[in-house]
Amino acid sequence: MQIDRCEAVSTHFRDRRSVIGIELAGASDNHSSELTPSGSFRKVTLYPSEYPRKCRRLRLAWSLVRACLLLGRAEIFFCHYENPAILAAALVLRLFGRRVFVMNSSKFDDKERHRLREFIKSLALIPYSGALTSATQAKSYLRFLGMPEAKIEIGYDTMSIDRIRRLSGSMPAPAGAPFYVRHFSIVARFVPKNNLILALQAYKQYTELVRRPRSLHIVGDGPLEGQLRDKVAQLGLTESVIFRGALQIERVCKMLATTLALILPSSVEQLGNVVIEAQATGLPVVISDACGAWDQLVRSGVNGFVVEADNSTGFAYFMSLLSEDEELWIHMCSAAHEKVRAGDVDQFVHGVQLLIGMNARSN
Amino acid sequence: MHVDRCEAVAEHFAGQREVIGIEIRGVSLTYSWAPTTAKGFRKVTLFPGSTKAISRFWRLLALWRACAPYTQADYFFCDYQTPEVFLTAVALRLLGRRVYVMNDAKFDDKPRFLRWELAKSIAYWPYWGALVSGRRTREYLRFLRFSDARIAIGYDTLSIQRVRTLAGTEPAPDGGHFEGRHFTAIARFVQKKNISTLLNAYAAYAHSVTDPRALHLCGSGELETALREQVSRLKLQDFVVFRGFIQSREIATTLANTLSLILPSVEEQFGLVVIEAQAMGVPVIFTPACGARDQLLRSGVNGFLVEADNPEGMAFFMKLIASDEALWRRLALGALNAAPLGDVVHFVSSVEQLTATREYA
Numbered sequence: 224m225q226i227d228r229c230e231a232v233s234t235h236f237r238d239r240r241s242v243i244g245i246e247l248a249g250a251s252d253n254h255s256s257e258l259t260p261s262g263s264f265r266k267v268t269l270y271p272s273e274y275p276r277k278c279r280r281l282r283l284a285w286s287l288v289r290a291c292l293l294l295g296r297a298e299i300f301f302c303h304y305e306n307p308a309i310l311a312a313a314l315v316l317r318l319f320g321r322r323v324f325v326m327n328s329s330k331f332d333d334k335e336r337h338r339l340r341e342f343i344k345s346l347a348l349i350p351y352s353g354a355l356t357s358a359t360q361a362k363s364y365l366r367f368l369g370m371p372e373a374k375i376e377i378g379y380d381t382m383s384i385d386r387i388r389r390l391s392g393s394m395p396a397p398a399g400a401p402f403y404v405r406h407f408s409i410v411a412r413f414v415p416k417n418n419l420i421l422a423l424q425a426y427k428q429y430t431e432l433v434r435r436p437r438s439l440h441i442v443g444d445g446p447l448e449g450q451l452r453d454k455v456a457q458l459g460l461t462e463s464v465i466f467r468g469a470l471q472i473e474r475v476c477k478m479l480a481t482t483l484a485l486i487l488p489s490s491v492e493q494l495g496n497v498v499i500e501a502q503a504t505g506l507p508v509v510i511s512d513a514c515g516a517w518d519q520l521v522r523s524g525v526n527g528f529v530v531e532a533d534n535s536t537g538f539a540y541f542m543s544l545l546s547e548d549e550e551l552w553i554h555m556c557s558a559a560h561e562k563v564r565a566g567d568v569d570q571f572v573h574g575v576q577l578l579i580g581m582n583a584r585s586n
Numbered sequence: 587m588h589v590d591r592c593e594a595v596a597e598h599f600a601g602q603r604e605v606i607g608i609e610i611r612g613v614s615l616t617y618s619w620a621p622t623t624a625k626g627f628r629k630v631t632l633f634p635g636s637t638k639a640i641s642r643f644w645r646l647l648a649l650w651r652a653c654a655p656y657t658q659a660d661y662f663f664c665d666y667q668t669p670e671v672f673l674t675a676v677a678l679r680l681l682g683r684r685v686y687v688m689n690d691a692k693f694d695d696k697p698r699f700l701r702w703e704l705a706k707s708i709a710y711w712p713y714w715g716a717l718v719s720g721r722r723t724r725e726y727l728r729f730l731r732f733s734d735a736r737i738a739i740g741y742d743t744l745s746i747q748r749v750r751t752l753a754g755t756e757p758a759p760d761g762g763h764f765e766g767r768h769f770t771a772i773a774r775f776v777q778k779k780n781i782s783t784l785l786n787a788y789a790a791y792a793h794s795v796t797d798p799r800a801l802h803l804c805g806s807g808e809l810e811t812a813l814r815e816q817v818s819r820l821k822l823q824d825f826v827v828f829r830g831f832i833q834s835r836e837i838a839t840t841l842a843n844t845l846s847l848i849l850p851s852v853e854e855q856f857g858l859v860v861i862e863a864q865a866m867g868v869p870v871i872f873t874p875a876c877g878a879r880d881q882l883l884r885s886g887v888n889g890f891l892v893e894a895d896n897p898e899g900m901a902f903f904m905k906l907i908a909s910d911e912a913l914w915r916r917l918a919l920g921a922l923n924a925a926p927l928g929d930v931v932h933f934v935s936s937v938e939q940l941t942a943t944r945e946y947a
Contacts, residue, residue, distance in 0.1 A: 332693070332694070332722075336729050338703075338707060338729065341700055345700050360694075363694075363697065366697060367699060367700055367703075368700055517893075522896045523885075523891060523893060523899045524892055524896070524898070524906075528885070528886075529885070529893075530885050531879075531885060531891070534884045534885065534886070536884070536886060536887050537884055537885045537886035538886075539886075540886035541885075541886055
């Protein structure tokens with residue numbers, strides 16, 4: 224996803240600024256998907272094959288500082304500000320007179336917050352000249368931590384809508400696959416916060432509400448896989464729930480092209496980038512109220528439905544509405560198109576532009 | 587509302603402990619509520635009949651004089667942010683008394699700033715524990731000071747039985763017929779209640795059906811003229827009924843003929859009217875800001891969740907609920923099932939839970 228953003232900024236600034244994407248390691252610890260190779264910008268990988276562990280934080284910070292200083296006068300955008308190595312690097316770069324910005328999508332309600340920890344976190348934001356966040360709640364959280372509102376822009380968690388559409392190989396819904404063959408889809412890692420057990424209970428309730436239930440495709444993998452498969456068997460859903468494994472983005476997009484609605488039931492979800500992918504393919508979404516994507520991208524009853532993360536009956540009811548009412552589904556697909564640009568990388572470019580423009584003026 | 591709670595606690599502890607309700611004045615300067623009478627507990631009014639501003643000093647003095655004599659008491663205070671309550675709580679704490687705060691604020695009610703919140707945590711120092719309205723308030727007060735063991739949920743509650751008695755009819759889906767029911771909003775006419783967006787939503791709903799149900803607006807406030815002008819502009823005079831500020835009995839009878847209560851607030855600490863609606867089996871269309879949703883509301887079960895800036899979504903859910911009797915009946919039963927969660931018994935059990943650890947001489 225950072226690739227989309229770097230490419231978009233690079234294209235926008237073309238001859239005026241060069242864009243260099245620095246990644247810490249060549250492979251991700253948390254996701255099965257491979258990192259996409261860079262295109263119109265230069266990508267620097269600090270550790271092509273290994274991920275630095277705790278004992279090497281200083282080394283990592285130094286590598287990062289050196290890579291940034293070699294760029295000369297640059298505007299630097301960091302994610303993972305909570306990582307001590309990033310904090311140290313941001314501090315040193317600020318002392319060297321560089322303008323450093325933080326990119327973050329955390330919300331206050333993502334987890335239990337403690338006064339002392341939040342105070343320390345507010346100090347960790349001091350080196351930053353501004354912030355690029357994902358949505359309104361993330362913006363509120365950074366403002367709470369002491370970042371002035373005028374220095375916070377929205378647009379961090381965005382993707383290239385055009386690329387997703389190309390990858391899907393189909394016209395966005397309601398065009399493409401006919402209404403009656405489409406299925407429900409979930410794209411999520413199999414971890415507790417993604418609340419997939421509740422999603423299965425909701426799906427079971429949905430199958431009891433309609434005459435001809437649609438199938439549910441689940442994309443992902445993770446530690447809960449065994450438990451989820453057991454739950455599917457226990458609920459008698461082995462025929463209609465299809466585990467698709469962890470798929471690369473191309474195959475996710477292709478699957479979305481035959482999807483009726485994306486279901487995102489997470490109990491904790493900073494944003495939920497898959498909502499952007501779903502909207503790019505013209506789909507309504509049924510998401511939980513914990514999803515950060517709610518702020519900017521989803522309006523209940525317009526381009527999807529928002530349900531409480533503990534409310535399987537509500538999920539089932541809205542699934543049945545979309546499943547049975549083609550007119551409603553078409554209406555919601557059209558509304559998804561209207562909202563889709565809010566999740567496009569153009570927003571990222573706009574945010575970057577405002578931040579570096581703002582700082583150029585204030586300096 | 588505090589009367590319901592004091593009565594319920596007095597009834598529960600009858601013969602064991604006395605309940606004394608202390609109010610600053612007999613009439614509210616914010617709401618046009620009629621004065622209430624106390625049954626089963628003793629009500630002390632510090633400035634009876636006063637409608638003028640009373641200086642903080644005199645309020646502090648009166649409050650202290652009212653609280654100080656009861657050396658074995660448990661004190662439950664609301665309005666912790668006022669200096670007179672804070673100073674009284676500090677003095678009581680210094681004397682070794684046990685003081686509790688009652689609160690329904692949430693982190694997301696308004697923009698928060700860490701430095702101010704850290705200062706606010708000091709204002710909670712005098713309190714041993716907290717009686718809160720729901721999950722989000724519990725999380726907020728946990729952040730500000732208290733451990734989970736010292737927080738109990740049950741503050742914003744009402745007597746469900748009283749609401750039903752006042753209504754004088756069976757709650758939905760019984761009572762008033764589906765066809766004859768109207769939409770209702772019960773709120774002060776101030777900015778944060780977002781009635782203007784509701785009118786836009788209602789206009790969209792009214793234009794999408796052939797025979798729209800009426801919308802009853804119960805309330806008063808500074809925006810009344812602007813709202814009446816908006817109704818004229820939208821050509822909704824025949825459908826929107828301004829009922830003025832109505833008292834508890836009329837609220838209950840109005841809800842007895844309501845299809846759905848709509849609570850479109852952009853800021854709403856709790857929304858006690860949700861309890862009154864659920865007591866009468868009425869589904870609620872509510873916004874994320876509404877504190878009552880944590881404990882009482884579930885979208886698609888006993889109402890619908892919709893964003894405060896989304897009139898199109900509000901109109902969609904109004905049309906959905908108005909056109910499908912089977913759905914309405916299911917939601918009404920969902921509301922009836924949730925109603926006991928808003929009953930004063932939860933206030934009583936929370937008071938009991940918080941005070942249980944105390945040993946009395």
